[in-house]
Amino acid sequence: MRIDELLKGAYERLTFVSDTAQLDAQLLLAHVLEVSTSYFYTWPDKTVESANIERFDVLLVRRERGEPIAYLLGHQAFWSVDLEVAPCTLIPRADTERLVEVALSVLDINRANRILDLGTGTGAIALALAAELPNANVVGVDLIEDAVALAKRNASRNRISNVRFVQSSWFDALGTSESFDLIVSNPPYIDSNDEHLSQGDVRFEPKSALVAEKQGMADIEHIIQQASGYMAPNAYLVFEHGYDQALAVQQRLREAGFVSIESFQDLGGNDRVTIGQYK
Missing domain, CATH: 1.10.8 (Helicase, Ruva Protein; domain 3)
Known part of the structure; x- marks a missing residue:
């Protein structure tokens, strides 16, 4: 034919x-x-x-x-990197590139920044930032052992050496003396009753990487509560979150003592990324 x-x-x-x-x-x-x-x-x-x-x-x-195209092809482009993908973690999406843009905008790119990516999955965010900031020291953590192995393969695939990946439940495996100039996260933020979980590509993606308790806010709240112990003075905490969660995230950051809180929109005009600075 x-x-x-x-x-x-x-x-x-x-x-x-x-x-x-x-x-x-x-x-x-x-x-x-x-x-x-x-x-x-x-x-x-x-x-x-x-x-x-x-x-x-x-x-x-x-x-x-x-079944998602990315899983069928086995890879997905994100920012300036090409990533192996697998059903053990989420497929990187274009909207998450907005988080990378915002993170880069708040950093002094001439410094040797220390960066932490919580829930790294494929390593997309960590690797994008490491590629843009060759002087940075980037750490990515994920609870799922297979995801950590995948992120390591993606670092090798893209020949990025200023990043390391660790298996950890959020901050648990990090040393208490470690501090970061920037902490980023695209955590689970979808409510378990959200109708979108039964539609489109997300039907094939792991629910553990998508769903959080307390109307999708549980993991975000946990990170905010723990983050200050791992942040250098004037460091930033940057989240991706649901389209209707910006005000809630802002409130949680404010209650935890963060300042310079601001939300940014994604390609579709929805509030998608919120930042706060630790003083």
Whole structure:
């Protein structure tokens, strides 16, 4: 079968399950053929071997069931890094790049900053910051052993050496003498009753990385309560949170004695990132 014929059939199959059916089909076929998607515009009449058609069909069936493209491809671009992804942790999303932008905006980039990423998952935030700040010393922690191993592989994959990853429940495995100029986190912040948990890609992602008690605020509150013991003077604490949680996060930071509290919007115009400074 020709490439253009194969893609046309794939578009039609995915139209009912994806808003990006054409792109999904191209990415999956490019993955199978080990080419870039631009190849399809140059050689639409090339014939695809039956073995590759079968591999492509297996991926299409999985996508028809709703499985995320990133899990099917095994990797996801984020900021300036390319990350291996796996079902043990969340898929990095474009909205989280806003957290990286905000974090970079509050740091003196000429200093050898010490940075902590809580709940690092793939290592996306830690690695993005380490890549931008080669003089920084970055630590990423995660409760899940497989996620820590994944983050370490991503550091090697992107040849980033100024970062280390540790298995820890938030601050528990860190030394009491450690202090950081910046603490960042994209913690679980979705309420267990949120209807979005049964929709889209999140159906396939680990609930432990998504859901928190107390209407999604439990982990955020825990981090705020513990963070001051690990922050250098004038350090910043930066969260990603739910679109409707900014005021609650601001209030918790204020109650804990943080100042210069501010929220920032994501690409969709929703409050997504909130910062506070420790005095």
